[in-house]
Amino acid sequence: MIYGDYHTHTTYSHGKGSVEDNVRAAIAAGLREIAITDHGPRHLLAGIKLRRLPDFFADIERMREKYPDVRIYAGMETDFLSPRGEIDLPEEYADKFDIVICGYHKGIRPLKARDVPFFAGNLITKNSRKTLVRNTDAYVNALARNDIDIISHPCHDCRIDLRAVGEAAAARGTLMELNGKRVSMTADELVMLASLGCRFILDSDAHSPDKVGNVEIEREVWEQSGLPDGLIVNLGTAPSFPRGKQERVRK
Numbered sequence: 001m002i003y004g005d006y007h008t009h010t011t012y013s014h015g016k017g018s019v020e021d022n023v024r025a026a027i028a029a030g031l032r033e034i035a036i037t038d039h040g041p042r043h044l045l046a047g048i049k050l051r052r053l054p055d056f057f058a059d060i061e062r063m064r065e066k067y068p069d070v071r072i073y074a075g076m077e078t079d080f081l082s083p084r085g086e087i088d089l090p091e092e093y094a095d096k097f098d099i100v101i102c103g104y105h106k107g108i109r110p111l112k113a114r115d116v117p118f119f120a121g122n123l124i125t126k127n128s129r130k131t132l133v134r135n136t137d138a139y140v141n142a143l144a145r146n147d148i149d150i151i152s153h154p155c156h157d158c159r160i161d162l163r164a165v166g167e168a169a170a171a172r173g174t175l176m177e178l179n180g181k182r183v184s185m186t187a188d189e190l191v192m193l194a195s196l197g198c199r200f201i202l203d204s205d206a207h208s209p210d211k212v213g214n215v216e217i218e219r220e221v222w223e224q225s226g227l228p229d230g231l232i233v234n235l236g237t238a239p240s241f242p243r244g245k246q247e248r249v250r251k
Contacts, residue, residue, distance in 0.1 A: 004033025085141025
């Protein structure tokens with residue numbers, strides 16, 4: 001059983017439930033920790049509004065007081081914005097987040113006009129060498145430039161050089177996500193990543209409270225890989241994250 005679920009969404013982005021709904025679902029599922037990780041603000045369809053961030057943090061503080069037996073992390077699932085490695089973590093609030101996730105998503109507002117091919121390539125020329133290079137650069141450069149705890153659903157919606165990304169993640173101590181909403185890596189790819197020194201985390205990517213803690217879809221792929229469960233950091237124990245801020249919310 002997972003100790004905590006570190007990738008969940010609420011109505012602050014495009015989830016179906018409130019922060020409290022997700023917390024209550026985590027408690028009902030027997031989890032000890034939960035992270036609320038709504039989408040970054042440059043996601044055109046699902047991003048959290050900057051003006052709502054004070055309410056987001058205040059909401060989480062209220063839930064920490066109301067439910068002291070579960071540890072609640074303030075997080076964000078940020079988006080890749082360019083091959084240069086920018087992500088949409090709001091600079092003025094960066095120190096308030098306990099966990100930062102990053103993943104590729106469609107529907108992002110590019111930083112500059114020259115970044116349009118980065119997103120268009122995954123819709124129009126997704127199998128081209130240029131698109132693969134741009135995607136891989138975005139992952140590797142983002143890991144070099146930012147403190148990212150988790151890479152969400154690697155390979156989803158974009159082709160990457162997974163070995164290069166895995167090497168960068170292992171060097172930074174960034175966790176590779178086993179996503180409960182979709183299978184984004186094969187068992188063989190998991191074995192390859194493990195050989196590079198990568199560690200993994202099982203998360204639900206829940207967009208509704210009833211999905212919090214549900215990781216069975218990727219658990220099946222993990223078992224096919226034959227890898228030891230000890231490489232998954234939240235199986236039965238509390239993980240630590242590269243940003244090193246989780247102690248702030250621990251009681």
